[in-house]
Amino acid sequence: MSKQSHIERTAHEPRDASLHTVTITAITQVTPTIRLLRLSTTTPIHFLPGQWLDVHPPPSAAVPKPGGFTIISSPSLAQQQPSFNPSPKPHGTSSPSPEDPYLELAIQSSPTNPAAAYLFLPPSQLLHTTLQVRVGGSFVFPPPFLSHRGGHGDEQSGRLKKVVLVAGGMGINPLISMLSYIGEQADGMGVEVRVLYATKDPGIGLGQGGGVDGGEEDGARILFLERMVGLFGSGRVKGGLRLFLTWGWEASRADMEAVRCRGGVEVPFLRQRITVADVEEAVGGGKEDAVVYVCGVPSMTDEFVDALVSPEGFGMDKRRVLFEKWW
Incomplete structure (x- = not known):
């Protein structure tokens, strides 16, 4: 059986009615296989943290179906008003000013995915070109049972004191948007946030372009690690981060226990996968006031969700x- 496309897998998901035109104005290569794209727009685009975009490359790309890519930026960045600058920009440039609305995507190289392959063309072929995008998805923050109440509510079913974000690999994408959103709210919404993030060891401390032997912080080579460190370190988000590095480089230094980030900040890590017990520990005793978001490969999400909501297991409310x- 052929692998389903994004549009087929998500046919049951909610989608906005309108398409938006965006312009690729910046490309940042984070690792050899991951790049960040900034998509600028002339009109604000509304979405909830955790949602994705149907991305339609231009007709000349001959990509038959749109690709699906999670928005990694906070909604506020796409809803600000465009700036007005009466001075014309140099010919051939479309760099946004700090006030221009934009969205960010993280794209992983996937030669068998036509839309992702297009977005991994050389930057010179992509910069200043336009795409058509549509917002969709139901994996959102705040959780639906809160948003329907318009706030935290007084009933037990409407309380929220702790948010646990569990990510495997590129599953961090929707969760970083949620975390950024929380950090923008007054007093971090008054919630405690626990992030459990498992990703492949990029070769920490092996001189692969960073770390102890490379002369550059290793944190920059783990997707969004330094963003998360900054949000927690600034106090905008209350809580903490647990980092899990799974096997990648066989010769990884077993004696290293922390990843070095900018400013000398060190993030401890465990050399293992996240377990159900780790998630339950992060939730703690207040499961009636907590919400858990899990994003990862199907086997991971199925295992964690089943264990968390099982009446014979942890017994959390499915909502x-x-x-x-x-x-």
Whole structure:
């Protein structure tokens, strides 16, 4: 059986009615296989943290179906008003000013995915070109049982004191948008946030372009690690981060126990996968006031969600355990 496309997998998901035109104005290569794209727009685009975009490359790309890519930026950045500058920009440039609305995507190289392959063309072929995008998805923050009440509410079912974000690999994408959103709210919404993030060891401390032997912080080579460190370190988000590095480089230095980030900040890590017990520990004793978001490969999400909501297991309310599978 052929692998389903994004549009087929998500046919049951809600989608906005309108398409938006955006312009690729910046490309940042984070690792050899991951790049960040900034998509600028002339009109604000509304979405909720955790949602994705149907991305339609231009007709000349001959990509038959749109690709699906999670928005990694906070909604506020796409809803600000465009700036007005009466001075014309140099010919051939479309760099946004700090006030211009934009969205960010993280794209992983995937030669068998036509839309992702297009977005991995050389930057010179992509910069200043336009795409058509549509917002969709139901894996969102705040959780639906809160948003329907318009706030935290007084009933037990409407309380929220802790948010647990569980990510496997590129499953961090929707969760970083949620975390950024929380950090923008007054007093971080008054919630405690626990992030459990598992990703492949990029070769920490092996001189692969960073770390102890490379002369550059290793944190920059783990997707969004330094963003998260900054949000927690600034106090905008209350809580903490647990980092899990799974096997990647066989010769990784077993004696290293922390990843070095900018400013000398060190993030401890465990050399293992996240377990159900780790998630339950992060939730703690207040499961009636907590919500868990899980994003990772299907086997990971199925295992964690089943264990968390099982009456014979942890016994959380199903409405408080949300998940999205990273295919």
